[in-house]
Amino acid sequence: MEDLRVSRRKKFKAKIRYMRHNWGMYVMMLPGMLSLLIFSFGPMFGLYMAFIDYTPSIPIFESENVGFLWFQVMFEDPLFWKMVRNTVVLSCLKIAVNFPLGIILSLLINELVGKVFKRTFQMVSYLPNFISWVIVSGMLLVFLDGDSGVLNKIIVAFGGNPVSWYAEPYKWWAILVITNLWKCLGWSTIMYVAAMLSIDSQLYEAAEIDGASRLRQVFTVTLPGIRPLISMTLILTIGKIFSDDFEQIYALVGQNAILSETTSVISTKVFEYANNGNYIYFPLSTAMGLAQSLIGFILVVVSNTAAKKLNVESVW
Amino acid sequence: MIVRSRGQKIFNGVNIAILTLFGLFCLIPFLMIFSASLTGEGEFLAHGYALFPRGFTFDAYVRLFADDITIVRAIGNSLFYTVAGTLLHTFVTALSAYPLSKKNFVGGGIFMRLILFAMLFSGGLIPTYILVVNMGLKNNWLALLLPGMLAPWTCFLIRNFYYSIPQSLEEAVKIDGGNNWVVFTRIYLPLSMSFLSTAVLTNAVAFWNAWSGPILYFDNAHRYMLPLTAVLQQLLQENISSSGSAIGGYTEPMKMATVVISVVPILIVFPIIQKYMINGMMYGAVKE
Numbered sequence: 001m002e003d004l005r006v007s008r009r010k011k012f013k014a015k016i017r018y019m020r021h022n023w024g025m026y027v028m029m030l031p032g033m034l035s036l037l038i039f040s041f042g043p044m045f046g047l048y049m050a051f052i053d054y055t056p057s058i059p060i061f062e063s064e065n066v067g068f069l070w071f072q073v074m075f076e077d078p079l080f081w082k083m084v085r086n087t088v089v090l091s092c093l094k095i096a097v098n099f100p101l102g103i104i105l106s107l108l109i110n111e112l113v114g115k116v117f118k119r120t121f122q123m124v125s126y127l128p129n130f131i132s133w134v135i136v137s138g139m140l141l142v143f144l145d146g147d148s149g150v151l152n153k154i155i156v157a158f159g160g161n162p163v164s165w166y167a168e169p170y171k172w173w174a175i176l177v178i179t180n181l182w183k184c185l186g187w188s189t190i191m192y193v194a195a196m197l198s199i200d201s202q203l204y205e206a207a208e209i210d211g212a213s214r215l216r217q218v219f220t221v222t223l224p225g226i227r228p229l230i231s232m233t234l235i236l237t238i239g240k241i242f243s244d245d246f247e248q249i250y251a252l253v254g255q256n257a258i259l260s261e262t263t264s265v266i267s268t269k270v271f272e273y274a275n276n277g278n279y280i281y282f283p284l285s286t287a288m289g290l291a292q293s294l295i296g297f298i299l300v301v302v303s304n305t306a307a308k309k310l311n312v313e314s315v316w
Numbered sequence: 317m318i319v320r321s322r323g324q325k326i327f328n329g330v331n332i333a334i335l336t337l338f339g340l341f342c343l344i345p346f347l348m349i350f351s352a353s354l355t356g357e358g359e360f361l362a363h364g365y366a367l368f369p370r371g372f373t374f375d376a377y378v379r380l381f382a383d384d385i386t387i388v389r390a391i392g393n394s395l396f397y398t399v400a401g402t403l404l405h406t407f408v409t410a411l412s413a414y415p416l417s418k419k420n421f422v423g424g425g426i427f428m429r430l431i432l433f434a435m436l437f438s439g440g441l442i443p444t445y446i447l448v449v450n451m452g453l454k455n456n457w458l459a460l461l462l463p464g465m466l467a468p469w470t471c472f473l474i475r476n477f478y479y480s481i482p483q484s485l486e487e488a489v490k491i492d493g494g495n496n497w498v499v500f501t502r503i504y505l506p507l508s509m510s511f512l513s514t515a516v517l518t519n520a521v522a523f524w525n526a527w528s529g530p531i532l533y534f535d536n537a538h539r540y541m542l543p544l545t546a547v548l549q550q551l552l553q554e555n556i557s558s559s560g561s562a563i564g565g566y567t568e569p570m571k572m573a574t575v576v577i578s579v580v581p582i583l584i585v586f587p588i589i590q591k592y593m594i595n596g597m598m599y600g601a602v603k604e
Binding site: 186 | 323324327328331332334335338339341342343345346348349352360361363364365366408409411412414415416418420421422423427430431434436437438439440441442443444445446447448462463464465466471495496497500521524525526527528531532545548549552553556557568571572574575578579582583586587589590594597598
């Protein structure tokens with residue numbers, strides 16, 4: 001007991017000595033940590049705003065505490081449930097489309113023989129990932145513009161009636177899924193293709209000796225080989241089911257009121273309130289943001305633990 | 317794998333055809349914006365968007381630069397935010413990674429945990445907005461540069477790179493009486509230059525592409541401070557929400573020329589940074 005205390009004190013002294021000798025190290029940490037503490041941790045204290053009667057002129061921590069009133073308001077607000085619906089529907093559609101297609105595309109890339117074509121294709125398919133959603137919004141206008149858009153010209157050429165895309169909310173779930181696919185599908189193949197490359201080539205040779213065709217090898221060697229990665233990716237994607245893609249929706253839809261029926265999600269609504277300086281809505285939207293990020297945080301932690309349980313690499 | 321049977325040859329052909337189609341699907345939007353920006357105004361009104369420009373002209377670009385200063389100023393703003401922000405963020409992140417790369421750094425564990433937590437949880441938009449406004453940074457370009465100086469993911473990547481720098485170099489400097497700052501500036505920074513340059517480009521793309529922050533922090537009276545992507549977002553709003561935007565007087569070819577101007581820098585650096593980002597993803601997957 002006595003020994004332990006002495007050694008602990010010695011360790012503590014050694015630490016102090018280290019800190020005194022290497023104070024420069026802490027100065028080096030200072031700018032980065034200051035930015036992190038102020039702008040990442042500061043707002044976490046600001047979350048208290050979800051529990052008060054907010055007026056801009058009164059400091060947050062001196063305002064009247066109203067308990068969970070704003071959360072009650074939130075749960076009774078049909079707009080909130082609509083935003084939750086839109087978020088979940090969009091996430092599910094994106095998973096349902098992108099997830100299998102990502103694997104199929106990776107399989108096709110993996111089967112490519114020519115190196116030059118493979119490399120060129122990969123470069124081209126990664127490109128959209130680097131573009132801001134605002135630029136995608138400009139590109140989308142080329143296709144969807146009511147009078148001069150390409151899509152309407154094609155529809156008319158085949159004898160159909162032009163569609164006013166920016167006034168038809170229920171078409172936008174598909175549009176958001178397709179634009180997301182355009183931007184992310186190529187990039188999503190990176191991990192799969194890398195995992196496929198690391199599969200032992202002896203397994204393919206053995207399968208070939210047994211007379212397995214290429215297609216059969218895909219099911220008996222390639223897919224089982226990347227199964228851990230597939231399940232991990234799926235779990236982690238499902239963990240993000242309640243998070244919405246602000247950049248995509250706000251850049252492509254903006255403040256279009258007609259489309260908001262299917263496209264408004266919590267993050268865009270909150271951004272709108274902040275941008276318009278609608279102080280009355282600040283506590284309510286803080287509550288919404290808090291609810292969303294809490295659920296998101298829990299889901300990510302749970303899905304990560306699940307991924308770890310499956311004995312595969314987790315994100316941290 | 318060797319191509320043998322006829323079936324496999326057919327499969328390879330079909331495969332290449334499918335992937336070529338997907339590649340075109342990725343590329344055509346780029347061609348369309350280039351083409352639209354080079355289309356004459358009258359031709360555009362008559363025929364709309366097309367894959368190849370009708371009445372090839374640089375008119376839209378000329379008007380964009382000659383008519384008024386909005387776009388020129390926006391490009392200047394973008395360049396300023398991109399250069400200043402990239403240098404500041406990369407330097408601070410590389411600086412923070414140095415102590416964190418030392419095994420015996422007292423308190424390193426606490427710093428790492430703080431960084432990880434900040435990565436996973438955030439206070440949300442409204443509290444951040446109010447904090448920035450209360451600090452007097454509304455309509456101040458510092459609001460774009462000060463938050464997020466320490467980028468967690470980049471910090472971990474750089475720290476990982478620092479591990480590969482031989483300890484003996486550092487000891488040599490310390491024997492000569494150099495402190496940690498000297499070690500960092502004379503050994504770590506020069507040796508990691510090639511690695512950092514890709515981090516710089518990645519940061520630069522992020523700054524060049526940023527638009528939601530500027531829109532939020534600069535009010536309508538300070539629109540002249542907006543970077544190009546944010547101006548573009550507001551230009552396109554006119555078409556998207558058909559609620560007469562505040563920035564009027566731009567024809568469609570001019571808007572598309574603005575899209576092209578904001579995408580070209582990314583097309584230039586993209587081949588360099590994609591490798592860096594892929595390495596980053598791989599590192600994330602294999603670590604621990």
